[in-house]
Amino acid sequence: MRRRDEKFPENGFEAWGGYMQAKIAKLEEQFCVSAGKEEALSDIFNGVSIYVNGFTVPSADELKVLMSKHGGTYHTYQRSDDYIIASNLPDTKVKNMNLSRVVKPEWITDCLKSNRLLDYREYLLFKNSRTQRQLNFSKVIKNNDSIPATSKVPDVKNEPDSFNKNLIENSNIIFENEPSMQDVLPTESELDMKKSSNLHVQTVSKAHSGPVTKTAADPNFIAEFYNNSRLHHISQLGACFKQHINDLRENSNFQFPARVQLKEKILNSNNFNTFTQLKFEKNKVIMHIDMDCFFVSVGLRSRPELRGKPVAVTHSKGGQGRPKREGVDRHAEFNLYKQKQIKKFSMSTGKPENEVVIETRIDSIGDENEKYGSMSEIASCSYEAREKGLGNGMFMGAALKLCPDLQTIPYDFDGYKEVAYTLYNTIAQYTLDVEAVSCDEMYVDCTELLADMKVNVQSFATMLREEIKNKTGCPCSTGFGGNRLQARLATKRAKPDGQFFLTEDLVEDFIYEIKLRDLPGVGRQTAQKLEALGHITCGSLQSLSLASLKSQLGNKTGAQLFDQCRGRDQHPLSFLTVRKSVSAEVNYGIRFENSNQCIDFLKQLSAEVHSRMQQFKVVGKCITLKLMVRDEEAPVETAKFMGHGFCNVINKSTTLNKATNDVEVITKEVLAICKKQNIDPKEMRGIGIQVTKLEPLNSKPSKGTINKFLANNIKSEIKTESTASEGVSVISGRTIEKRTPTKVKKVISTKSPLGKRRGRPPKSLKLLQSSTRNVGPSKSVPSTSKNLPSTSKKVMNNFLQGQNAPRDLPYKNPMIKESLPKEEPPVKKEPKGMIGLPWKTVRDMLRAWLNSDQSPLQYDVNMIVEYLQEMILTKDIEHLFILMNFLRRVTREVGSDVWLKVYDSIYEQVQNMMVAVYGKKLHVFDD
DNA sequence: ATCCTCCCCTAC
DNA sequence: TAAGGTAGGGGAGGAT
CATH class of the missing domain: 3.40.1170.60 (MutS, DNA mismatch repair protein, domain I)
Structure with missing residues (x-):
């Protein structure tokens, strides 16, 4: 299917100024340059690494070349020690970012002109109090601090901050591309001081008492804290990939052409025949997959010298x-x-x-x-x-x-995300029966996949792990079993960088030796309790009756443990996740001097929660405020720097009459609760706000019949789901209390998955269709691709939307917009633009475009549409499908209206062309 | 019995 | 210095 070769188009665009055009030009330039000679021209930027944010002159691609030619490093994703090159930044960004390393691109060009590394502080994009770091001896501030940070007129020149000390001091640290002292710290501070004589400056007396530390009282604290919080990132990424699976399933036709290639590869491998047929409990094959020490592995990709240490x-x-x-x-x-x-x-x-x-x-x-x-x-x-x-x-x-001799490496949150996407998308080629656990871990129901491919599970595992390792540069381990528990425990055995198959015949002996603490769900407390009962291993716990376990640990936990220590697990994988709460909390750096600071922080945190609710498109009824307050016995100064220390936790909630996401309401309630507690703000150590009892936000106006159609569809989904659950429970022969009814109720109460767009006509059915746990009526739904007329390229059927899109009656499809026929596809007499570029290149360009912080230009949009329409004409539907999915996902990630509109516009024009050429729409997207 | 609220626990 | 978040499951005990 990869019919396009990697060639560049003849250069022929006359208009200049579009982002994409600039990209193309640079791409080519870069290509030529790198195809030319490889040797460096200088090492001016030795130790300097940059990240380019938004549109710049020279462009990001140019800068990339310049950096590599002159000894520096260019990062596609921002790292903590990068200089950020930018010519302008949107307001929203500025608010949430540390501006002290945001430098104008002229820094680079001027350095090259003068052939030496100049002081970057001369080129700061923003020069005001926000770009100023703490000073050891004196601190100069503007008299008039009311100039907004976004002011485009850097009229003020402050004393530059001293170079970040800890970057230099710790010599045993591995810092990538750390600028050396003499390079970046010329003696221009005094110069700066003189230059600043046209301002009113004052020396802060407090400065003599040492560095000013950042607390939650600082305006930018929340953003900076979250930026650096690993737990925050872990949590966010987890939610992100659960949503990603939701989205993929929603948009998929559940055809997996990549299986064919994988099967071929497996059949051609010489070890294929050496494997025996494995049998798992109940003939199900559940895979658990987990990256090995994820953060480290990602970090080691660029530090091979540390491998093995x-x-x-x-x-x-x-x-x-x-x-x-x-x-x-x-x-x-x-x-x-x-x-x-x-x-x-x-x-x-x-x-x-x-x-x-x-x-x-x-x-x-x-x-x-x-x-x-x-x-x-x-x-x-x-x-x-x-x-x-x-x-x-x-x-x-x-x-x-x-x-x-422990070696330490810094965080690379963007790297984690990137690798995680690669991991997920690799799996998604083969199946979407995936339950995302976190950014580096998931369960996959391989039953259908293996039956379809007719390959043995060992070969599949081997090839899959190899593919993941090749694509990500990181090792992973997989475990297989007949249920999720078995798969999970198998992975633990497989680690590191291995695979393990917990087949039916092995389960009994295997589980006997497993430590209770290693069971999922058994943490420190439970393990301690069980140990007090005299049990360390699963084998030992098997002697305890169900009744006594229940009485010791509660009904559900007891029953679950009873199952678990026998290797049983009745919880089916769940491929669709529905959010039930939204919260934000900060238990670090909370130090208030007065109640105003506290109130201000509560406002900010409310705004944070509000913004997340908007992102997930939910409203909620119940607002909870969580406060951590220093225990009266605890020392005022905490052991951990800026930590919360030993605290008492207070949780108070209000239930509203009506669900809301109004920031004013949330703030008001939160402040009211807080006030009631009557706590000395000086003693606060942690604050959290949670909203529960969520309902989907109904932003879209009712569309009559469409909505009816949706409602029916969703009901049928619920019904099927409940039958399926019951089926499972009967088969597993377990005593399952009210589990099924509760579950069903939960599904009903949320109607449509939260945090996503409503309105997904045929999806719900398909969603169930390929889920192996469904034995019910959904099986009888005919395969959508069967309805399609045959095309020369078989694979194309996989991407065409079959339902409701007959060739001659496209407008009967309820999802087709009213406006569909009104304009013709843009005439493309003009330059060839992107046409001819490999789709992967275009995808990367789209990514950069979306991350560029520029407003999208119509010109660029047109060019993309042209490219996509060309794909239709050349029948490259497979990659069109990928690009459209990609575009949809990424525009939603950006989330701003303008980008959503861009997507809608592209979508519409592409579907127009699809209908015109094939009489069918591309099978993607519901809106 | 079942539901609601306020926790605690667990996982990543 | 240091970045101790966040979502879901479930138990205890009181309200219905």
């Missing part, structure tokens, strides 16, 4: 002593945690408190100013590090104690 991803490096903070009492604080834990344990087990021995992660950490005192957490560590006893979540101090 103990490596950890963390913010800080530890090792050095920390500045002594007055009033810290680690022992007192840790003791409080420990006592609480002991008390809890004693209560739940009946063991007297003085007999309880508990080990916590704070036991092994040194004093704050010691070598091993760092309380920075490890997000992920390599297997070499795990061998020495390190684990995720461990403090750096403790980790260094166990492993003094």
Whole structure:
């Protein structure tokens, strides 16, 4: 299907100025340049790495070439130590970003002109208080601070900040492309001071007491904190990929042409015949797939020299002593945690408190100013590090104690996202019976896939892992079993970089040895309880009756554990996720001096929640405020820098009469609750806002018949779902209380999946159609592709929308817009534009375009439409399908109205052409 | 019995 | 220094 070869079009566009055009030109230029000679021209930018944001002159592609020619590095995704090159930035961005490294592109060109690295601070895009970092001895601020950060007139020149100290100080850190001191810190500070004489400046007296630290009282705190929070990113990415699977399923016709190629590959591999046929419980094949120490693996892609060494991803490096903070009492604080834990344990087990021995992660950490005192957490560590006893979540101090030669690498959140997309999209070529767990982990029901491909599971696993490794540069492990529990445990056995098949005959012996703590759902508390009952392993727990387990741990948990320790799992995979709550919380850096700061923060956090609700298109009825307040026994100064320390947690909620996402309402309720608690703002250590009892936001005006059509469709989905669930429960012979009715009710109550567009006509049926757990009536729905007339290219059928789109009556399709026929496709007498470019290149260009922060130009839109229409004419439907899906997803990610309109416009014109050429619409998208 | 609310626990 | 978020499941106990 890859009929286009990698050639560039003859250059012939006369109009200039469109983003895409610029891109094309640069692309070509870059191609020519890199095709030319490879040697560097200078090393001016040695150690400098840049990220280009938005439209610049020279363009991003040009800058990329320039950097590589002159010793620098260009990043497609922004990293923390990049200089951000930009000529202008949208307001929304500016508000949420650290501007101290946002530099005009002239910096690069001027450096080249003068053939040396100039002080980037001369080229800051924004020069005001926001771009100024903390100073050690004096701080100069503008007298008039009311000039908005977005002011296009950098009329003010402040004293530049001293170069970020910690970048230099820690020599054992691996920093990529860290600028060296002499390069970037010329003695121009004094110069700057003189230049600034035309301003009113004042020295902040407070500055003498040391660096000013960022707290939640700072206006930009939330954004900066979230930007750096691994937990925030983990959570966001998880939600993102659950949605991604929802979207893919919604837009798919559940044909998987890539299976053919994979099968061929498998059949051609020489080891194919060496595998025996495996049998899993109930003849289902569930795969669990998990990237190996994900964050580390992504980081190591660009640091091959660290492979095989103990490596950890963390913010800080530890090792050095920390500045002594007055009033810290680690022992007192840790003791409080420990006592609480002991008390809890004693209560739940009946063991007297003085007999309880508990080990916590704070036991092994040194004093704050010691070598091993760092309380920075490890997000992920390599297997070499795990061998020495390190684990995720461990403090750096403790980790260094166990492993003094630990190498640390910084976070690369964009990298994680990129790799995760590749992972998911790789799987999605073969099946969409996928339950996303997180950005690096999912369950896949392979039953249908393997039956269809008629290949053995071992070959499939081998090839799939190889493909993922090739595409992402990161290893992963897969486990297979007859249910999700078995698959999951198999993966654990398979790690690292392996695969394991927990076949029916192995389950009993295998599960017997499994530690209870390793069961999903059994955490520290449950494991402790079970241990108190005398059970460490699944085998041992099998001796406990269902009744006693239930009485010890509750009905559901008890029953689940009873199943789990026998290797059973009745929970089917769920391919569709429905959001039930939206929340935002910050338990770091919360330090208020007065109630105004607190109120201001609550407002900001309310706005954050509001914006997320908008993003997910929901309104909610119940608003909960969570407050962490310093325990009166806890030291005022926390052990962890800016941490929350030992706290009491307060949760208070209000239920409204009507669901809302109004920021004013949320703020008002939140402030009211907070006020009622009567808490000294100085004692606050954490704040969270949650909205529950969600309903989908009905933004679209009613469309009469269409809506009816939708409602019916959704009902049928619910019905099928419930039958399916019951079917499963009967088959598994389990005692399942009210599970099914509850589930059904949940589905009904949400009507259509939240956080996504309503209105998806034939999708619901298809959604169920290929789900292997459905044995009910949905099976009888005929395959949509059968209705289509045959085409020369068989695969094309996979992408055409079959239902409701007969050749001669396109307007009967309820999803076709009224406006459809009114304009002709744009005439393309003009330059060839993008036509001829490989689709992958176009995809990358689209991505860059969407990330460019530029307003889309009509010209560019037209050019893209032309390109896509050309694909229709040349019958390259497969890639058209990919590009359209891509465009849809990405425009929604950007989420702004203007981009959604761009998408709609492109969509409409493409479908016009589809109808004109094939009498059918491309099978994608509902709106 | 079942539902609602306020938690706690777990996972990534 | 350091970035301790977020969503879902479920139990306890009171309200219906």
